[in-house]
Amino acid sequence: MRRARPASPALRTLPAPSALPAQPTRRTHPALRALHAEWTKLLTLPSSWLLLAATVALTFGVGTVAVSSVSTRECASAAACHEDTVKLALTGVWLGQATVLVLGALSMGAEYGTGTVRTTLTAIPRRATVLASKAAVLAAATGIAAGTAILASLATARWILPGNGFTPEAGYPLVSLADTPTLRAALGSTLCLMLIAFLGLGLAVLLRDSAAAITTGLGILYVVPLMSGLLGSPTWKDRLERWAPIPAGLAIRATKDLTRLPIGPWPGLGVLAAYALGVLLVGGAMFTRRDA
Secondary structure, three states: OOOOOOOOHHHHOOOOHHHOOOOOOOOOOHHHHHHHHHHHHHHHOHHHHHHHHHHHHHHHHHHHHHHHOOOHHHOOOOHHHOOOHHHHHOOOHHHHHHHHHHHHHHHHHHHHHHOOHHHHHHHOOOHHHHHHHHHHHHHHHHHHHHHHHHHHHHHHHHHHHHHHOOOHHHOOOOOOOOOHHHHHHHHHHHHHHHHHHHHHHHHHHHHOOHHHHHHHHHHHHHHHHHHHHHOOOHHHHHHHHHHOHHHHHHHHHOOOOHHHOOOOHHHHHHHHHHHHHHHHHHHHHHHHHOOO
């Protein structure tokens, strides 16, 4: 019988497989994983695409109808119309706010309704990270949709309004983002819609129910401003338009006669931001403390 040959000295010096150093593995930061998960949820939900498309369609469509239906022929003279053409072009923001509110509410309320919030919290236990990721993804999606609709509305207004008598010769400069008030109205209106989406998200986190969040949010958007028109007291009407979130927030669209507004454009947007972010922060505090 042949005897086994002894291993060569070189082979005897090699470490055993278990002794080899482990290769480092690349781990994704939890915040990035949460952002990727929330973005994937948004892209795979048909309702998200429908609501974003509806935001663009309603904001652009209502704005186009508004600028098409107004003409200087209805006034004694073109200058006598005193029309804020930029605000007119952004009329659709008033209706587009409803769809972004629903989008914000469903981004969290749908998970409570289906029970998948437990799966989300199992994968990402840090609740603050989950909520921050939802808010970031919601802001990005809403900002893209709102910005697209607002730019399209202003471009269409620039094309339509001169044919209705709103010409530079009559005292109505062409709608242009090179004009500082117009740029402020465009950026502010985009921020306004993003804040309303945050309001919907905050209400859903707070109430843990999509229907309740949407109903409450729509009441804030439309019922509260309607009350300002029904109040007989000018003092209380002025207070409501100054401190209610939507009348104050929508002041950002104005570019003319700013001194006649109950509240200035940026302060008005600040009032809306205080409501939206306040509800989101309160909801977030409860979200981190209570059971899913």
